[in-house]
Amino acid sequence: MNEIDFTWPQGFLTGTAHAGFKDGEKDDMAWIVSDVPATAAGVYTKNQFQAAPVQFTKVLINQNHALQAIIINSGNANSFTGQEGLDNTALANKLTAEKLGIDPALVGVASTGVIGKQLEMDKYANGLTSLDLAAESNIPEAILTTDSCAKQATVTVQIDGQAVTMTGIAKGSGMIHPNMGTTLGFITTDAQIDGETLQGLLSELIQSSFNQITVDGCMSTNDMVLVMANGQAQNAMITANHPDLAHFKQGLHYILVALAKMVAKDGEGSNKFVQAQVKNAASTIEANQVARAIVGSNLIKAMLFGEENNWGRIVQAIGQTQAQINPNHLDIFLGDLILVKDSQKMDVDQVALQGLLAADQIDLTVDLNIGTESGVAWGCDLTYKYVEINAAYEG
């Protein structure tokens, strides 16, 4: 697997436009279109109030695991909008299919932005009129709300002896105007892969990528990650038995983790990126659970903002989970500095400690010493800026 400069896989074109959902002149509509129908898979927020486009696209993909286009708007989440919201999503799907001259069953719809406001369909139709298809576009920027940077990654993997390209883009974690820190991710590849296989891989790999990031513990109504594989690389169909399935899986996981980390790093008000690794847990689920509890703890997040070593808070966060622990054999590391060994506080070099705490990236490692499984999670610190961003919204 090689990471390469951002590029779209063969047979994908994109476009962006300004429809007016966001103030100013920024683009707030975009589409990703494949030359031919692509195999598709998706994962969706588990929030019980799923937004209309999430409900709609989930049904569509579950029917035949195929998409040819995804139409996306920012500035309005079309969430908590009732039947009118569902009708508007269906209309967005129909208008997009008409403009592209393709089957509406092949058009996914995604929205991000403010909750509880109906989508203005006149603006939507106007924006659609301005959309065209280009080999390059500023789509990674157009899907953002108040993110501070675009989030994109491209890799190639070897399938049947040839390079297959895989590209992902995501948005998330800026929240100055929208109500929710919604996360959206879109991954495209020119690989040829069976729909069930693709869905299986995505559902598995999302657990150790997007599902392992947290900025504020609040699960959005609009989260969705979609994958489109259009087969233009002409490889032999990837199924569960394909000899290079592992290569494809490695590439997909790399993209998912890379995007997830970019979202965590750009968390609201974030000053530091935080990675928590958990080793020797009784199960992968428990390792992931403990890692996420650490990056999700307000007390740990505030401590890291303050660049303090208050490791008792790490113990507290671990103990709050249901994961199996070994009370007298817990080890905690900051970078390569041992803070706690066999549940005993260690004397640490204060200069080295302060240097590690002052860095932009904090690496915490916990050894549970009870099993053999590991997990990792990503987040950011809790800053005055986070409170300011979320206290200042006027809506």
Added chain:
Amino acid sequence: MNEIDFTWPQGFLTGTAHAGFKDGEKDDMAWIVSDVPATAAGVYTKNQFQAAPVQFTKVLINQNHALQAIIINSGNANSFTGQEGLDNTALANKLTAEKLGIDPALVGVASTGVIGKQLEMDKYANGLTSLDLAAESNIPEAILTTDSCAKQATVTVQIDGQAVTMTGIAKGSGMIHPNMGTTLGFITTDAQIDGETLQGLLSELIQSSFNQITVDGCMSTNDMVLVMANGQAQNAMITANHPDLAHFKQGLHYILVALAKMVAKDGEGSNKFVQAQVKNAASTIEANQVARAIVGSNLIKAMLFGEENNWGRIVQAIGQTQAQINPNHLDIFLGDLILVKDSQKMDVDQVALQGLLAADQIDLTVDLNIGTESGVAWGCDLTYKYVEINAAYEG
């Protein structure tokens, strides 16, 4: 039931002393002592790293549901201190029993303060020497760490035609020096009550009182609430069949809720007290779960600090739970102002809205319109001060 001025029930004496666990001259040791052995019950933190005094006292009370004294220190939590911590707790128990001339099996031990530091037993023994027994003492102050106010409540309830007194004190949620926001609560009564009955009532009522508060989502290693009933009111033994059981239960619930609310109100950096009521849920557990999700959401807490009406965040928090919902029939109220009716955003009077948001207490009510059960939870807003307190700790 009548709420009365703070007083200890018949047959309880208390005392406080300065042992030196905390800097300065503040008292940091205290005891509550009954003239005779009292029926006792306790509930304890579910954090897997239970502090030594929690482990010790839980075993003691489970053996025979009896206590005659509780010895308490602040400034050191004796948490994550291994075998030495357990030995120190046993020594604290033994020294206290010797000084009082009572059975060590009747002496509960509680600690609160910094995690991961061994208790200095020379200081402990010295502090114990200074403790005496008085009808009045400043014990509600002595058990505090950095709480901004003492937390206490007294009621009388009618049992067998006479007034029985019940008094509770608590600490919690100040965290400038200690590592964890530990909560401790101690309730005394002169009622005569069977141990199993008392434990059953406490275990039931804690669910809708202390277990329904949150300041930062972080479960302490030292939380513990203990009740002592010394029978000095000479009422007929309260068992499951006593005709006035409901009176006793009402009084106990009142004290538990009053103390829990005081702890939430004094949450770290708190600017506003927040109450969330959930009505017409499918079950009490789900009503409580939704109420706690609302007061626990960083996004809602920051919004209330900013005095903004961003009700989409309330929808998000409800949907994140597993509680049964009725997607098209959700109602949300701020005070008596309807923000959302049947899942539709309502036009609200902006002057009334701003007045309610500017108040020191915020009352949110959610009607799930799916069942008949209700629940309530209490918390506080998320402020710059919270970040400052938890970023500034040097330990």
